[in-house]
Amino acid sequence: MSSSPQDSSHNLDQTSTNLIKSTPENVVVQRETLSSETAVTDEEMPLTPSPIYVAGKLRVEFANKGLEKECEAAAQELSVVSDKSVAPHDYGTIFGYEAGKESNESAYLSRKTRPYRYLAENAKWILSVDEQDTYVIEPHSVVELNEFINFLKQNEKHCNNQNLCVIIGEQFGYTDSGNEEASILPKVRCKHMFSFNSDDQAVKEKLTGAGINTTSKAISDLLRLLNVKQNRGNTNSERAKNFLAFRYPDIYAIRTSEVSEKSSERTTLSQPEHEFLRRIDTRIAQSAPEHTLVDVIFHYQRSVSGRQFSYYATVDVSQLFPYLHSPLSDYIPHNQ
Structure with a gap:
């Protein structure tokens, strides 16, 4: 196994035009023991910040x-104003509305141009994973808040149920x-957010446009076995797998190999054999001090x-933003 560090990662959301230390496992909070009458503050319940890299569905709740x-x-x-029906739950449209677009006059206050922005600032942003409420997401700055609003606007526009909020x-x-x-x-303070269309065909089109040969089935198998739609993104292995799924398109490429067949008369090449993904394993790899490396192992059968x-x-999952330490390579178990 190669261990020479190199970063050859790609952004899957940018392969066409615009194609992240774990939560302490010993910290367990029984939700039913926390009543609605108990105000939980950071001072009352201290917790060392732990990195999260998770995908799910983002929605709005008002307190x-x-x-x-x-x-x-x-x-x-x-x-x-717009002469079209706007529903109370069209939060992206409402939060992102800019009054200045209806006239040539520029407002001198941002609240003037975005009169309903205060609603977004007072909203609770809930991320659900596998149909279960999982985190309350707090934007780190106005940049992340804008990303939340744009995500909702895009979903309202395209009605895309496969679009994940990462x-x-x-x-x-x-x-x-x-x-x-x-x-x-x-509670998770968001430092960056991006969307990922998990529809097999949509991913295939982006990868094909980037010159990566793949199939819808290969994409579906990978996303299913990587478990990106079910995990909470709060362990080293989950963060590593989610990073590869969303930022490293090479894992989706179809791999074929010509097989030599020897006969008494001549040696010929059969038709290419396709490899089918059987399972995915993870393990902590040897690393230098201050670094945590995770090997993600893909097992195929021809x-x-x-x-x-x-x-x-x-x-490398040592920091908030994971990165590719070594690219996809042949894996030989130690017992072979």
């Missing part, structure tokens, strides 16, 4: 009825989720001969 009514009023006003940030405590059940969820082969890539 009280007043904000809900404010949003309903904004939807009614926008429906009149969050890179730090968990640093727990907070009220803002929904009616007033459940307590881990369609005709049945022979099994493995490849691996190593991801």
